[in-house]
Amino acid sequence: xxxxxxxxxxxxxxxxxxxxxxxxxxxxxxxxxxxxxxxxxxxxxxxxxxxxxxxxxxxxxxxxxxxxxxxxxxxxxxxxxxxxxxxxxxxxxxxxxxxxxxxxxxxxxxxxxxxxxxxxxxxx
Numbered sequence: 392x393x394x395x396x397x398x399x400x401x402x403x404x405x406x407x408x409x410x411x412x413x414x415x416x417x418x419x420x421x422x423x424x425x426x427x428x429x430x431x432x433x434x435x436x437x438x439x440x441x442x443x444x445x446x447x448x449x450x451x452x453x454x455x456x457x458x459x460x461x462x463x464x465x466x467x468x469x470x471x472x473x474x475x476x477x478x479x480x481x482x483x484x485x486x487x488x489x490x491x492x493x494x495x496x497x498x499x500x501x502x503x504x505x506x507x508x509x510x511x512x513x514x515x
C-alpha cells in the first residue's frame with residue numbers, strides 16, 4: 392500500500408495521528424498502522440527487509456500531510472493552482488531563486504494533493 396492509499400482509506404486526520412509522537416527512527420508501517428519498523432535496524436530478521444517494499448514509507452506519509460496543509464494555506468486547491476500558475480509565469484520571466492523554490496514546493500504540494508483527492512476535487 393502506498394501512503395496516498397492510506398490517506399484515501401483512513402483519512403488525513405488518521406495520518407496525522409499516526410505521525411504525531413512517532414519516534415523518528417521508524418521508517419515504515421503496516422497498512423493498518425499497527426506495526427512500525429526501521430529499515431536501519433540491524434536486528435531485523437531476513438523476512439522484514441523483503442517486506443519493506445510492501446509497507447508504507449513514513450516519510451511519504453509525512454510529505455503528503457504537509458502537501459495537503461500547504462494547499463490548505465492557499466485556501467484550497469483552486470487557489471493553490473492559481474498561485475502556482477502565477478509563480479510559473481514569474482519563473483519563466485527570470486524570477487528569483489526564492490520564487491523558483493516556492494514554485495517547486497507548491498507544484499509538489501498540488502501534485503500530492505491531486506494524487507490523494509483527484510484532480511479538481513477539494514478535501515472533505
